Amino acid sequence: MNEKGNILFSGVGGQGILLASEITAYGLLSAGYDAKKSEVHGMAQRGGSVTAQLRYGKKVYSPLIEPGCVDIQMAFEMMEAVRYLPYLHKGSKVIVNTQRILPPSVATGKAVYPENVLDHLLARDIVVVPVDAFLLAREVGEVKTANVVMVGALSAFLPVDPAVFEGIIRTRVPERFREVNIQAFLAGRKVSQ
Amino acid sequence: MTHKKENGLWMSGNEAIALGACEAGVKIASGYPGTPSTEIMENLSGYQGVYTEWAPNEKVGLEVAIGASFAGVRALATMKHVGVNVAADPLFTASYTGVCGGLVIVSADDPEMHSSQNEQDNRNYAFAAKLPMLEPSDPSEAKDMVKLAFELSEDLDTPVMLRITTRVSHVKGVVTEGEKTISKAVCGINKIPGKLVMLPAMARQRRIVVEERMQKCRELAETAAFNRIEKGDTKRGFITSGVSYLYVKEAFPEAAVLKLGMCWPLPEKKIREFAAMVEELIIVEELDPFLETHIKAMGILCHGKDCIPNQGELNTAIVRLAIEPGSGPELFPAVELPNRPPNMCAGCPHRGIFYNLSRMKVFVSGDIGCYTLGFLPPLSAMDSCVCMGASVSIAHGMAKALGEDGYNKVVSVIGDSTFIHSGITGLINTVYNNSASTLIILDNRITAMTGQQHNPASGYSIKGEAASSLDLEALCRAVGVKHVYTVNPHDVVETRKVLKEALELREPSVVLSQAPCVLLPEMKARKPVSYFTNQENCVGCMSCIRLGCPALSWTAFAEGEAVSRGYRNTQKGLSKIDEILCNDCGQCASLCKFNAITRGEGKK
Numbered sequence: 001m002n003e004k005g006n007i008l009f010s011g012v013g014g015q016g017i018l019l020a021s022e023i024t025a026y027g028l029l030s031a032g033y034d035a036k037k038s039e040v041h042g043m044a045q046r047g048g049s050v051t052a053q054l055r056y057g058k059k060v061y062s063p064l065i066e067p068g069c070v071d072i073q074m075a076f077e078m079m080e081a082v083r084y085l086p087y088l089h090k091g092s093k094v095i096v097n098t099q100r101i102l103p104p105s106v107a108t109g110k111a112v113y114p115e116n117v118l119d120h121l122l123a124r125d126i127v128v129v130p131v132d133a134f135l136l137a138r139e140v141g142e143v144k145t146a147n148v149v150m151v152g153a154l155s156a157f158l159p160v161d162p163a164v165f166e167g168i169i170r171t172r173v174p175e176r177f178r179e180v181n182i183q184a185f186l187a188g189r190k191v192s193q
Numbered sequence: 194m195t196h197k198k199e200n201g202l203w204m205s206g207n208e209a210i211a212l213g214a215c216e217a218g219v220k221i222a223s224g225y226p227g228t229p230s231t232e233i234m235e236n237l238s239g240y241q242g243v244y245t246e247w248a249p250n251e252k253v254g255l256e257v258a259i260g261a262s263f264a265g266v267r268a269l270a271t272m273k274h275v276g277v278n279v280a281a282d283p284l285f286t287a288s289y290t291g292v293c294g295g296l297v298i299v300s301a302d303d304p305e306m307h308s309s310q311n312e313q314d315n316r317n318y319a320f321a322a323k324l325p326m327l328e329p330s331d332p333s334e335a336k337d338m339v340k341l342a343f344e345l346s347e348d349l350d351t352p353v354m355l356r357i358t359t360r361v362s363h364v365k366g367v368v369t370e371g372e373k374t375i376s377k378a379v380c381g382i383n384k385i386p387g388k389l390v391m392l393p394a395m396a397r398q399r400r401i402v403v404e405e406r407m408q409k410c411r412e413l414a415e416t417a418a419f420n421r422i423e424k425g426d427t428k429r430g431f432i433t434s435g436v437s438y439l440y441v442k443e444a445f446p447e448a449a450v451l452k453l454g455m456c457w458p459l460p461e462k463k464i465r466e467f468a469a470m471v472e473e474l475i476i477v478e479e480l481d482p483f484l485e486t487h488i489k490a491m492g493i494l495c496h497g498k499d500c501i502p503n504q505g506e507l508n509t510a511i512v513r514l515a516i517e518p519g520s521g522p523e524l525f526p527a528v529e530l531p532n533r534p535p536n537m538c539a540g541c542p543h544r545g546i547f548y549n550l551s552r553m554k555v556f557v558s559g560d561i562g563c564y565t566l567g568f569l570p571p572l573s574a575m576d577s578c579v580c581m582g583a584s585v586s587i588a589h590g591m592a593k594a595l596g597e598d599g600y601n602k603v604v605s606v607i608g609d610s611t612f613i614h615s616g617i618t619g620l621i622n623t624v625y626n627n628s629a630s631t632l633i634i635l636d637n638r639i640t641a642m643t644g645q646q647h648n649p650a651s652g653y654s655i656k657g658e659a660a661s662s663l664d665l666e667a668l669c670r671a672v673g674v675k676h677v678y679t680v681n682p683h684d685v686v687e688t689r690k691v692l693k694e695a696l697e698l699r700e701p702s703v704v705l706s707q708a709p710c711v712l713l714p715e716m717k718a719r720k721p722v723s724y725f726t727n728q729e730n731c732v733g734c735m736s737c738i739r740l741g742c743p744a745l746s747w748t749a750f751a752e753g754e755a756v757s758r759g760y761r762n763t764q765k766g767l768s769k770i771d772e773i774l775c776n777d778c779g780q781c782a783s784l785c786k787f788n789a790i791t792r793g794e795g796k797k
Contacts, residue, residue, distance in 0.1 A: 036364055
């Protein structure tokens, strides 16, 4: 397992990206790593593209990931998987929720949502892990757990025991949603294993 | 959200500052919300033993803190960088009075303008106001430094500024809880006019004290642990501060570094000592050449803005490439994709106003808030935006300049919180000096852009307790506006009629657009009924699509599809409402003339 890493979370405001990045950070901290995470609030949260950057290792200085240095990208929307291409490198892993959310220009008929948008990644030897997070979340019984499904898929690539994540979900999630979130996590993890 | 890590807490810089202020025994804190500073006050309001409040603007917030300091308690004022402009008047003179209880002002700067109208470098304020300024690099240091700032404030009899940036405020890291510190000041009424009444005779005396204090502070800066030399390769040495320090440590981990925890005043001897140690001296700082200018003025040769950009944020790659061009990995080129700019929420009341303005031939003088998004297509209904409160006075100035040519054509738009912040005086001027401009107050009962903070019109305090609620209509009438209209912006057609009537007047007018923000907890808690499209009635006129609502989308017909599906052959497509995203505002339904949009039974 890697002793340090850079994880980029990308998606659209309102998809639960910040919570997913928090759970991931807790997992890495519990496994004994130092970590820093950078978010942008304010104007950036009104339905626009949203990112969070999480870095972990023995000692982390900078909260920002350098271009070309993202090891794993968690993309909560297909087009948002491709928007940050200059941050990726050959062999980067992109875990992508295969959902399309139309930006305003597409919704109003002024632009077209690109077809086969993930080909941009595949053509550059980037490892794409597609996850139908909504379907899996619906199958476990709660569509709102799609972001936890994504964390499950990510967890298989992290130097953290899955029991640690289960423990975090157990302590962080209100009791009535606890079991469904654990199931969502496990369903996501299965995709990557 | 905090998370224990052994003995540490996982916290943002803003959460850490709230904790630090609390550990320092702060008693009174006041601020106005502004990204990236907002969460400091929000978090502090959750602690016991500290009084917190949202002030109507940063000037008032700082004055409240000054008052608390004069009464002998530790006090804090928080604001974003441009907020310091508003608070600059009391700031510059509080520098002369000094303090009784410790007084700390947090300036949260926003290099790169993630959520701001400019990227001014507020280190310049420390120089101009003759105040010490501390500059942490990460959340852990932010917590330590806010405590230190209170100590320094009382020891040196001065307000102390703590300058943070977005990448400290909104970065999470591991923070360690610490001991409580105790103020040396005593709470009580302090009658010391020579210190607190800044008439010329006393101010001249205090002016001397300011210089003596800054001299003491300079001496302290020479030996204090927060200004430290980190030994290393002396071929190239770096002087840096704040978040830039972190980028230097990653880009050149072996290099010698002088890290300045206090960016004003500067420790001249220590800087000379470090400069003499290294072969080549490079100053790495975001935005202005602040350190560089003062270091060069000492007669020390150094590099700085000749290689490091003076615009936007830095990061490790920018620092490395600026100093060693061509050293980075080759990057994949970006792919051209449709942009995804922020948008007003589905059901946002502002949309109805901007839709109308986009159909009227008027100049829209805009202001700072969510509604600035009215600038974006398809609404494209904002023509200027300068600073908090400026919309009203700019419209008046334009109306005066244009004279008869401006009649019926100048509108200003401002939110409730921004109006209270600094729009009221502009409106008084419009009435007093009489121009025919129309002011639209977008009253959604909350300070929305920064994440739902209460304000003097919302009826609740920072802690969510019931508070007095400012009557905006009565206020407008009280300042002399004779024509005050109230509209429900969701009724787009009716609103249009009122706007037209107001514009026709030859006297100042105000249109109060009243509907709550859809992100208010009570709005989120309700079960909104969705609208849906009766697609058999849709004629593809796109009236609803032009609202730019995220819940509405357009599906273009393929060739021949219109006829095969039973529509007119000239019809280009259909609009559709995403019933999950729909927030039950009904603006689209009020625009549809073909009975193609109907309110449904409710959401699952």
